[in-house]
Amino acid sequence: MSDEINVVITGAAGQIAYSLIFNIIKGDMFGLDQKIRLVLLDLPAFMENLKGVIMEIEDCAYPLVTGIIATTDVNEAFTNAHYAILVGAMPRKEGMERSDLLKANAAIFKVQGKAINDHANKNIKVLVVGNPANTNCLIAMLSAGNIPKENFSCLTRLDHNRAKSQIALKAGVNVKDVHNVIIWGNHSTTQYPDVRCGYVNVSAGVKSTIPNIIKNEAWLQGEFISTVQKRGGAVIAARKFSSAASAAKAITDHMRDWVLGTPEGEYVSMGVHSDGSYGIPAGLIFSFPVTIKSGKYTIVQGLPIDTFSREKLDITLKELQEEKDLALSFLEM
Ligand SMILES: NC(=O)c1ccc[n+]([C@@H]2O[C@H](COP(=O)([O-])OP(=O)(O)OC[C@H]3O[C@@H](n4cnc5c(N)ncnc54)[C@H](O)[C@@H]3O)[C@@H](O)[C@H]2O)c1
Ligand SMILES: O=C(O)CC[C@H](O)C(=O)O
Numbered sequence: 001m002s003d004e005i006n007v008v009i010t011g012a013a014g015q016i017a018y019s020l021i022f023n024i025i026k027g028d029m030f031g032l033d034q035k036i037r038l039v040l041l042d043l044p045a046f047m048e049n050l051k052g053v054i055m056e057i058e059d060c061a062y063p064l065v066t067g068i069i070a071t072t073d074v075n076e077a078f079t080n081a082h083y084a085i086l087v088g089a090m091p092r093k094e095g096m097e098r099s100d101l102l103k104a105n106a107a108i109f110k111v112q113g114k115a116i117n118d119h120a121n122k123n124i125k126v127l128v129v130g131n132p133a134n135t136n137c138l139i140a141m142l143s144a145g146n147i148p149k150e151n152f153s154c155l156t157r158l159d160h161n162r163a164k165s166q167i168a169l170k171a172g173v174n175v176k177d178v179h180n181v182i183i184w185g186n187h188s189t190t191q192y193p194d195v196r197c198g199y200v201n202v203s204a205g206v207k208s209t210i211p212n213i214i215k216n217e218a219w220l221q222g223e224f225i226s227t228v229q230k231r232g233g234a235v236i237a238a239r240k241f242s243s244a245a246s247a248a249k250a251i252t253d254h255m256r257d258w259v260l261g262t263p264e265g266e267y268v269s270m271g272v273h274s275d276g277s278y279g280i281p282a283g284l285i286f287s288f289p290v291t292i293k294s295g296k297y298t299i300v301q302g303l304p305i306d307t308f309s310r311e312k313l314d315i316t317l318k319e320l321q322e323e324k325d326l327a328l329s330f331l332e333m
Contacts, residue, residue, distance in 0.1 A: 011088025089130025113143025154271030185316025
């Protein structure tokens with residue numbers, strides 16, 4: 001890595017950023033030796049709040065921070081950016097549909113995609129978090145034709161972590177022993193959390209598949225899936241705000257693995273540009289199981305897709321195609 005990296009966070013005065021920034025400057029994302037110049041983008045009305053966040057960054061006295069820029073100007077923000085975490089968007093409140101979000105947020109990601117295209121480092125890695133994350137990511141990617149498609153991804157790691165945790169709770173094991181769960185598709189209630197190929201480390205050198213450990217197919221195909229699919233909504237209903245600390249943790253996991261790589265044999269879930277794998281047509285941002293080496297992800301190939309799974313993949317694919325059509329019609333792209 002270079003001596004110093006420029007890391008842009010949009011929505012920097014918001015809830016997620018308030019956890020995320022501190023994970024980054026502690027070294028949880030890029031390692032303990034990587035110097036970081038933080039570039040914090042938000043709307044003019046939030047600059048005063050951002051001043052308070054910057055005071056707290058300074059007061060943490062973490063040695064990895066070599067500079068902090070606060071700005072409301074997208075072109076300034078993305079100039080020579082090495083990493084961009086696009087969190088800034090309008091979050092869904094109780095009673096709001098995702099289609100309302102689509103319209104409000106699609107325009108933001110078109111402008112930011114273009115600014116990335118025109119001003120960022122050509123090797124930039126972009127993670128889209130703001131919802132609807134897959135479609136916002138697609139719009140940013142389509143607006144940044146000079147940047148390789150593989151440099152864009154969206155966050156489904158929170159769903160992945162939620163799935164791991166639900167399995168650990170049900171099986172009565174530590175979450176660190178649960179491996180290779182998969183989130184397919186959209187970061188929405190149509191996602192397909194799939195644990196058929198996952199496993200649990202039972203004791204030193206002994207592992208068993210998740211279906212073997214849980215021994216309850218009805219739960220795995222029913223309550224487990226719907227709990228993970230609806231977890232974001234459940235947090236909003238209880239907290240009145242959308243998940244923030246767990247989202248920041250998932251962003252940190254996603255970026256750390258994208259930059260530093262995944263352990264041998266370990267899959268993680270990432271929303272990435274579809275390439276025809278598993279019958280998902282090119283031209284969408286779809287969550288797949290991936291492995292990562294030297295900063296490049298590879299979609300895991302050859303996993304079995306049974307009839308139940310095919311139906312689930314088709315449902316989430318259909319939703320993503322509809323979101324894409326709607327977003328492109330709003331933007332006249
Ligand atoms: N993909 C995921 O797993 C996941 C998980 C949780 C939340 N989210 C989404 O993340 C987004 C942010 O959530 P939050 O809780 O931090 O919201 P928040 O409302 O607390 O913060 C959002 C921030 O974005 C800023 N913002 C809005 N438009 C902007 C723009 N054009 N440029 C720069 N900044 C802008 C706002 O001023 C605000 O400070 C929401 O869309 C939410 O639904 C995604
Ligand atoms: O708006 C939602 O229902 C989900 C919000 C967020 O993406 C999450 O997964 O916690």
